[in-house]
Amino acid sequence: MGLLIPLLQKCVQLLALPVYVLAFLGWWDWICKKSFPYLMSRLSKSYNAKLHKEKQQLFGNLADFAGSSGHVSLLEIGAGSGANFSFYPPGCRVTCTDPNPNFQQYLLSGMAQNRHLRFEDFLVAAAEDLRPVPDSSVDVVVGTLVLCSVDDVAAVLKEVRRVLRPGGAFYFMEHVAAHSSSWIYFWQQVFSPAWKLVADGCSLARETWKNLEQANFSELNLQHINAPLKWSLVQTHILGYAVK
Numbered sequence: 001m002g003l004l005i006p007l008l009q010k011c012v013q014l015l016a017l018p019v020y021v022l023a024f025l026g027w028w029d030w031i032c033k034k035s036f037p038y039l040m041s042r043l044s045k046s047y048n049a050k051l052h053k054e055k056q057q058l059f060g061n062l063a064d065f066a067g068s069s070g071h072v073s074l075l076e077i078g079a080g081s082g083a084n085f086s087f088y089p090p091g092c093r094v095t096c097t098d099p100n101p102n103f104q105q106y107l108l109s110g111m112a113q114n115r116h117l118r119f120e121d122f123l124v125a126a127a128e129d130l131r132p133v134p135d136s137s138v139d140v141v142v143g144t145l146v147l148c149s150v151d152d153v154a155a156v157l158k159e160v161r162r163v164l165r166p167g168g169a170f171y172f173m174e175h176v177a178a179h180s181s182s183w184i185y186f187w188q189q190v191f192s193p194a195w196k197l198v199a200d201g202c203s204l205a206r207e208t209w210k211n212l213e214q215a216n217f218s219e220l221n222l223q224h225i226n227a228p229l230k231w232s233l234v235q236t237h238i239l240g241y242a243v244k
């Protein structure tokens with residue numbers, strides 16, 4: 001396998017050559033940032049339809065983390081087009097963050113369809129640096145399909161822990177690296193470099209559960225599942241919540 005993987009990686013990169021050329025010219029990032037919100041809003045509808053049961057189960061106890069006001073104050077990182085709003089409890093105060101400002105119109109229309117929530121703010125920020133959000137100020141942080149795309153997972157988890165109040169929870173659902181002896185893992189490695197460029201910085205084979213284990217939450221509820229997706233490169237998922 002030693003030489004096979006780099007060789008196959010180069011083959012896949014050759015197939016993606018037009019994208020590499022656009023990146024070389026400096027245009028790809030602009031195209032990605034403009035077109036991704038539309039693509040994500042379409043993709044996330046079909047993804048959510050397939051993972052409805054899992055999300056319902058995941059967010060089922062979210063209301064237990066309500067603060068003293070009786071409502072949950074919630075910060076969603078990498079909110080994208082707002083794929084999780086319908087799962088939040090009535091009265092939930094939602095602040096969204098995403099480094100890509102082009103998501104805002106999708107978030108606003110998602111909010112308009114979820115009148116049971118109170119939309120507080122949209123921050124254009126990477127989750128590695130949530131400076132406008134004070135320490136220990138939110139009950140719940142949510143991130144779905146985000147830790148695959150951030151630059152520094154450990155730095156993000158540190159920020160998440162900083163902004164959570166003691167006893168608050170971080171809910172996550174992420175596609176991750178498959179078992180290292182599986183074929184899926186082999187193909188994840190083959191496609192990884194080209195995928196990262198084409199899919200707006202998404203890493204195919206991160207062992208994100210390790211970062212969560214090392215992030216010093218006081219309690220970690222984490223499950224590995226095979227998501228019911230046909231596209232098996234992103235089938236292997238983790239989901240759960242970590243309590244500060």
Ligand SMILES: C[S@@+](CC[C@H](N)C(=O)[O-])C[C@H]1O[C@@H](n2cnc3c(N)ncnc32)[C@H](O)[C@@H]1O
Nearest residue numbers: 044078079080083100126127144145149150151
């Ligand atoms: C695959 S999309 C997922 C969107 C949405 N959370 C969902 O579940 O459909 C990844 C999102 O992460 C965002 N993102 C990329 N880098 C980020 C970073 N450093 N911090 C926070 N979000 C980031 C992207 O802009 C994009 O909205």
Ligand SMILES: *[C@@H]1O[C@H](CO)[C@@H](O)[C@H](O)[C@H]1NC(C)=O
Nearest residue numbers: 154157158161214215216217
């Ligand atoms: C977690 O705790 C250990 C032991 O106290 C410490 O060495 C480590 O730096 C901490 N990690 C983080 C991310 O806070």
Ligand SMILES: CC(=O)N[C@H]1CO[C@H](CO)[C@@H](O)[C@@H]1O
Nearest residue numbers: 044045048052081082083086
């Ligand atoms: C934008 C988006 O993906 N919205 C979805 C949120 O989740 C509900 C329930 O699964 C879907 O019906 C929406 O399409």
